Amino acid sequence: MDLELLKSLVVPAESKILLLVMDGLGGAPRQPGGPTELEAARTPNLDGLAARGVCGMLEIVGPGITPGSGPGHLALFGYDPLVHRIGRGVLEALGIGMELAPVDVAARGNFCTVDPAGRIVDRRAGRIPTSVCEEMAARLDGMQVPGATCIVRPVREHRFVVVFRGEGLGDALSETDPQRVGAEPMPVRALTSAAEATARAANAFVAEARRRLQDQPAANMVLLRGFASHPALPTFKDLYGLNAGAIAVYPMYRGLARLAGMAPLPTGPSVAEEFDALASHWAAYDFIYLHVKRTDTTGEDGTFEAKVAAIEEVDAQVPRALGLNPDVIVVTGDHSTPSALKGHSWHPVPFLLCARSCRPDAVQHFAEKTCVAGQYGRLRGPDLLPLILANAERLTKYGA
Amino acid sequence: MDLELLKSLVVPAESKILLLVMDGLGGAPRQPGGPTELEAARTPNLDGLAARGVCGMLEIVGPGITPGSGPGHLALFGYDPLVHRIGRGVLEALGIGMELAPVDVAARGNFCTVDPAGRIVDRRAGRIPTSVCEEMAARLDGMQVPGATCIVRPVREHRFVVVFRGEGLGDALSETDPQRVGAEPMPVRALTSAAEATARAANAFVAEARRRLQDQPAANMVLLRGFASHPALPTFKDLYGLNAGAIAVYPMYRGLARLAGMAPLPTGPSVAEEFDALASHWAAYDFIYLHVKRTDTTGEDGTFEAKVAAIEEVDAQVPRALGLNPDVIVVTGDHSTPSALKGHSWHPVPFLLCARSCRPDAVQHFAEKTCVAGQYGRLRGPDLLPLILANAERLTKYGA
Numbered sequence: 001m002d003l004e005l006l007k008s009l010v011v012p013a014e015s016k017i018l019l020l021v022m023d024g025l026g027g028a029p030r031q032p033g034g035p036t037e038l039e040a041a042r043t044p045n046l047d048g049l050a051a052r053g054v055c056g057m058l059e060i061v062g063p064g065i066t067p068g069s070g071p072g073h074l075a076l077f078g079y080d081p082l083v084h085r086i087g088r089g090v091l092e093a094l095g096i097g098m099e100l101a102p103v104d105v106a107a108r109g110n111f112c113t114v115d116p117a118g119r120i121v122d123r124r125a126g127r128i129p130t131s132v133c134e135e136m137a138a139r140l141d142g143m144q145v146p147g148a149t150c151i152v153r154p155v156r157e158h159r160f161v162v163v164f165r166g167e168g169l170g171d172a173l174s175e176t177d178p179q180r181v182g183a184e185p186m187p188v189r190a191l192t193s194a195a196e197a198t199a200r201a202a203n204a205f206v207a208e209a210r211r212r213l214q215d216q217p218a219a220n221m222v223l224l225r226g227f228a229s230h231p232a233l234p235t236f237k238d239l240y241g242l243n244a245g246a247i248a249v250y251p252m253y254r255g256l257a258r259l260a261g262m263a264p265l266p267t268g269p270s271v272a273e274e275f276d277a278l279a280s281h282w283a284a285y286d287f288i289y290l291h292v293k294r295t296d297t298t299g300e301d302g303t304f305e306a307k308v309a310a311i312e313e314v315d316a317q318v319p320r321a322l323g324l325n326p327d328v329i330v331v332t333g334d335h336s337t338p339s340a341l342k343g344h345s346w347h348p349v350p351f352l353l354c355a356r357s358c359r360p361d362a363v364q365h366f367a368e369k370t371c372v373a374g375q376y377g378r379l380r381g382p383d384l385l386p387l388i389l390a391n392a393e394r395l396t397k398y399g400a
Numbered sequence: 401m402d403l404e405l406l407k408s409l410v411v412p413a414e415s416k417i418l419l420l421v422m423d424g425l426g427g428a429p430r431q432p433g434g435p436t437e438l439e440a441a442r443t444p445n446l447d448g449l450a451a452r453g454v455c456g457m458l459e460i461v462g463p464g465i466t467p468g469s470g471p472g473h474l475a476l477f478g479y480d481p482l483v484h485r486i487g488r489g490v491l492e493a494l495g496i497g498m499e500l501a502p503v504d505v506a507a508r509g510n511f512c513t514v515d516p517a518g519r520i521v522d523r524r525a526g527r528i529p530t531s532v533c534e535e536m537a538a539r540l541d542g543m544q545v546p547g548a549t550c551i552v553r554p555v556r557e558h559r560f561v562v563v564f565r566g567e568g569l570g571d572a573l574s575e576t577d578p579q580r581v582g583a584e585p586m587p588v589r590a591l592t593s594a595a596e597a598t599a600r601a602a603n604a605f606v607a608e609a610r611r612r613l614q615d616q617p618a619a620n621m622v623l624l625r626g627f628a629s630h631p632a633l634p635t636f637k638d639l640y641g642l643n644a645g646a647i648a649v650y651p652m653y654r655g656l657a658r659l660a661g662m663a664p665l666p667t668g669p670s671v672a673e674e675f676d677a678l679a680s681h682w683a684a685y686d687f688i689y690l691h692v693k694r695t696d697t698t699g700e701d702g703t704f705e706a707k708v709a710a711i712e713e714v715d716a717q718v719p720r721a722l723g724l725n726p727d728v729i730v731v732t733g734d735h736s737t738p739s740a741l742k743g744h745s746w747h748p749v750p751f752l753l754c755a756r757s758c759r760p761d762a763v764q765h766f767a768e769k770t771c772v773a774g775q776y777g778r779l780r781g782p783d784l785l786p787l788i789l790a791n792a793e794r795l796t797k798y799g800a
Contacts, residue, residue: 001462005482009465052432359428359436359738359747362769375748377777379463386464390746397744398461399468399481400491 024296025333045318053354056376072334075381087228094255111219170195175225235261248291299337424696425733453754456776472734475781487628494655511619570595575625635661699737
């Protein structure tokens, strides 16, 4: 659904919405014929919601396409991830909690070592300690180059982020890392004419960085890649009039939510503390997104039992959310992370939606196999949000 | 499916098709865990069709989108309602049985009261009796303005319709109602350069209307809104070679069918009389659309039992339709109208299709929960018509 069209259908309402995202929720059997993690988990509370609600499987990006965390979340937030893209540089910046502005172009950086002739000796500067990275990032931070201010933040070891902030910048830029030692770093080239000024700004940054780092034994040069513009998404407030908040422990998810105009809310690190935060902030928001990470990390680790436990830990908190009387509660994931595959996967992700005005389907348990038979069958990821808004009675009819 | 592509696949056939539309068919439970109206209804004849046919749920416009009657019917007739739009003015004109031409722009009008300085005193002219509305509409009807003839018809109380008929008119026009008393009516403004001549025509109509109404104590001025061009749809005859007829009691549905090139057929007001009309006209048409309104009005009224009865009334007539030996019979609705919500809703609409050449699925009863598990799962509204044509053996294969 076109976002402008959707916006034109929005009507004011007092309803409150909870979107509970278990990262990497979808799973797969450990052995042929066995259950998935979600099927193996004891989830009486989620099952109850499924029985009273409608279910389906989300095709987050498209059949066979494994979503990264950025596209996965964009889709859940109603933005078509094939239209709105979040590049590497932006995701890296969000991952360290940087606040980006719509005019920004972000890039991932490595400190590296070059010889006196300028040829690369070590692409990772001997993996310098993070403390040195912090010191060198501070040397570069705030640099002014023609057309942009450069904001530089350390990540870990040799990795940093640089954000070029200025008007009219573009991200169609080549990277500078030749991917081998013995070669010189390449200049940044503009891949479109609109990015030429940005290429000059980036090359000015690299030249000045080399000058400021020349006394260093290891981190005496920089490599840049993953140039990416801020996606400048229309916000939940602009589109739907929703005052939205985000509860997430990891900075990247707080950053992704901020792109949609959600306010990151303070929370402790445990799932129980995230639900504490939900209770504390519930009154002040129309829409709260709550992100649970451990369902993904346990999947990535390949630990089936730990992922089952992570799911059960969330299920145990569900009654606390229901106690807040949300008008709409949705439970799903941003992609699948089967522990059998130890990574993100393309498998559709089960979802449930429970609301006063929904028409329950026959699904009685929240799991992959059962949700396939739900009312929504296989639903495109970005189509979930209009469904949420409809069930919150926040959309008027289309046409007379 | 692109209509031109579909047209290219059409082959001649003698088959006959019945599309039975129960307006607002989809429902919802009255209380948690209860049946929907359709699930509660005793429908042995529809169940028999479902058992011998294929079923699914129609997503008329898109997930979460509540269709108005215009988009709902366009979708059932195979036109993408996001591409082909029926504006307010056109729907209002169809609702009073006006015959529109493809060059027309229609608007909704209010008679209003202005003071001698031209400021609005009453936006609805004290809700004048319909008889006065008829008299004043007659005064304005047939007015010639630069570039258009103005056809004016009364609706009810202060409401009327004006149709501007002329070549090259556009509907990107602002409305004249300032939505408050004490202000003057606003001039019509063109929102695109293509609509400038139409704006001049509309303003000339308003000026002349004021002159012709100046002796009136209440209805001495007009307000216009909802300007809309005729959608100028390609017809069933042009696209599919179908000689199509429409049986509907309410003018709006007869008008919507006429947009698709269907001939409105005479009928009495009861469901039984509509099936009488079906029997009378069956021999002369390839395709008949039969519209039942009471399933929607009972839903809008919030009367669960009355909607159940309306469904059962239709079911009782089904054997008469089967006695005509249609090659394809389809039963569905243009949107859901759950009595629990007392209005149109976004919930998908069950459909069944029964034809000699269909491959029956496992569905044995015609109801929401059962149709979810049908062959077509959740089908886009405009995709139903190609399926009907295929089952009527009126489409050849695509590609060699």
